Every structure is written in C-alpha cells, then in structure tokens.
Amino acid sequence: MLxxxxxxxxxxxxxxxxxxxxxxxxxxxxxxxRLQRTSRGLPSSRQDAKGEWIRYSYDKALRLTVLVNIVDQDLFRLIIVLPATSTW
Structure with missing residues (x-):
C-alpha cells in the first residue's frame, strides 16, 4: 500500500x-x-518527524539487545540494554 x-x-x-x-x-x-534496516531487514534506526532517533542493536540470534534513544538536540541519550534471556 503506497x-x-x-x-x-x-x-x-x-x-x-x-x-x-x-x-x-x-x-x-x-x-x-523514516526507518533504516539491517541486511536482514531488522530496524537499525528510526527517525521521527521531530528529528529524534532511536537506534537498535541485536545479538547473533537476532534478538533485540540495545535501544538508544536520542531524545533532544543536546544528544541526551537513554540507553536500554536487554539481557539476552529476556522475553517480552
């Protein structure tokens, strides 16, 4: 759908x-x-209309391990590291 x-x-x-x-x-x-994706198609970063970014990192099993949220122009970062054994 376009x-x-x-x-x-x-x-x-x-x-x-x-x-x-x-x-x-x-x-x-x-x-x-906007979304950027890894070579496997997983989201690697997301930029919203305000220009704020979220970056995603994955382990070798393609599980989400880190979220980095750049909240404002002062580059305040919220980093969430998920243990490899976590489930949502």
Missing amino acids: RIKHPDGTAETFTYNTLGQVLSHTNGKGQTT
Missing part, C-alpha cells in the same frame, strides 16, 4: 524496500518517520 486517503481529505503515504518492508511513513499532517 497511499491511504482518509474521509477527512488527509492522506498517509508509505515507501518500501525491495523486500516490501516499510522505510518511511508520512502521516496526514506531512510528518515523516
């Missing part, structure tokens, strides 16, 4: 990679969120 048109006249648009995975989403207000 575009969704809503009854209120707004529209959402999407872009995809060759594997059909979402690379960007623009909402009805024109705000775009």
Whole structure:
C-alpha cells in the first residue's frame, strides 16, 4: 500500500524496500518517520518527524539487545540494554 486517503481529505503515504518492508511513513499532517534496516531487514534506526532517533542493536540470534534513544538536540541519550534471556 503506497497511499491511504482518509474521509477527512488527509492522506498517509508509505515507501518500501525491495523486500516490501516499510522505510518511511508520512502521516496526514506531512510528518515523516523514516526507518533504516539491517541486511536482514531488522530496524537499525528510526527517525521521527521531530528529528529524534532511536537506534537498535541485536545479538547473533537476532534478538533485540540495545535501544538508544536520542531524545533532544543536546544528544541526551537513554540507553536500554536487554539481557539476552529476556522475553517480552
């Protein structure tokens, strides 16, 4: 799906990679969120419309192990390290 048109006249648009995975989403207000992906298709980073980033790291079993959230322009970082044995 490349575009969704809503009854209120707004529209959402999407872009995809060759594997059909979402690379960007623009909402009805024109705000775009972008994803970068690893060679295996997992999200490696996400940038929202405000320019804030989340970075993702994985272990060899492709389990999410680290989230780094750059919250503001002063590069304040929130780092969450997940134990390899954690389940959600």
